[in-house]
Amino acid sequence: MSEQDLLDMEGQVAIVTGAGQGAGRAIARELARHNVGGVAVNDYVAERAEAVAGEIRATGVPAMAVPFDVGDIAAVRAANQAIKDTLGTPTILVNNAGNAGPVDDIGFSAMFWEEDPSAWDKYFRTNMFGVMNCCHTFIPNMVEARRGRVVAIVSDAGRVGEARLAAYATAKAGAAGFVRAIAKESGRWNITCNAISLSTLEPPMPPEQLAEYVQTERAKAYVSRYVIRRYGKPEDVAGMATFLCSKAAAWITGQTYPVNGGYSFAI
Template identity: 50%
Template sequence: MDSLMDLTGKIALVTGAGQGVGRATALLFAQAGASVVVNDFHIDRAKAVADEIEAFGGVAMARQADITNLASVEAMTSEAIARFGRIDILVNNAGNAGPSDPNISPKPFWETSPEEWEPFIATNFNGVMNCCKAVLPSMTQHRGGRIITVISDAGRVGEPHLAAYSGAKAGAAGFMRAIAKAVGRFEITANCVALSTIRTPGVASMIDEDALGKILKSYVIRRLGEPSDAAGLILFLASGAAAWITGQTYPVNGGYAFSS
């Protein structure tokens, strides 16, 4: 692998890595030489991905944690640092509405309740803050690191039936910009990757052929994204090739919405 994209010796924590984009990122990081802490709310998923990594000779550690719970995240982070000594890369990938991920309400926002908003805010915004709080002491102590937060194009352009989700993702992007300014002096970067529809297990189960045809009319590249499409940019932002890039949001969206 090109030396700029080589992660040999790096320690990465990827949240929500039991499937989809998180799994693809964890596998790609391991192939690039990183040791990977594979997090998922469902430990069986995390262990399955860690087993995949170890099967090709990589180093992985599967850990369950609920990212909406700071104590849970700090316990996982402490275990990872106890084993590996530090955390160099954090990928905030866990998202949507958490492990339960209820169906999106078709109701207008003003007809929804705080109980319907809270899972989106807890996972997509509070979860990002919890993970950053847990890993930044290690990164600042070792004077270096990469934080990549996976958001959504809903957070960039807004979606009418995803108001709470859009707001939480936009909040995560704003938080990343603030963190980028706060920790740049420690050689730590903080960036976002904004995704449109990716063919994850959850998405695949919800979209039939008729719905897919309608969705793809909004995309310049007329296919759904694959987890590998996102993982490639995440690897770049985690690598030495992106050492002077921080506070940015990069869309991976097949042309769904352009970025100026």
């Protein structure tokens, strides 16, 4: 990109977790448009990670698939070494992996006090400990390089609360608090750490099926809670994530930015 690109990544190598589909895929593809040195695409499904890496390579940008579960710190560390060996040292980390990780999709549960405690683990493993595992592994690269970007995708469930999603909301709130703490620890090395708080993105359906779904009374009732009357799109997330990873956000750290169509407001 030209030197006029305010979103220039200055040749840094990026890793995006949970990037085999949805918002993660959009973030990885958007970063690739702004002078990254390469993009490591993570997903716990290897085929999805490789497909997105292939899309990025087709644009002329180096990319590789790194399939692993963010809840497995040994696997995260092995991926870090593999990225170094293939693309170079990663100094941009987007912690996008979420929901319930490789176990199953997120879903509304019973009231918290009626829920079996074993149901909590899957949310904390991915949304809290997964973020911690990745930061513990990749931030030393940034300290050594004396620059870096960390972005965590959290949720309005954690920022304002959501009934029957207590464990998920708590894990996401914990991740946002963790990001603020490491922002204070790492800022002296020109490392910024921020979070993006999402509400609901459009369901992952084929275009024709999605077009039918958004016209249903159920969907209309759901999006009526949003000032902008639609579900979020992966591209809505990608724009903010790319900004926070770029040189344009060099003096922004420790913040949580709602990207939520006006579902909730923040000061």
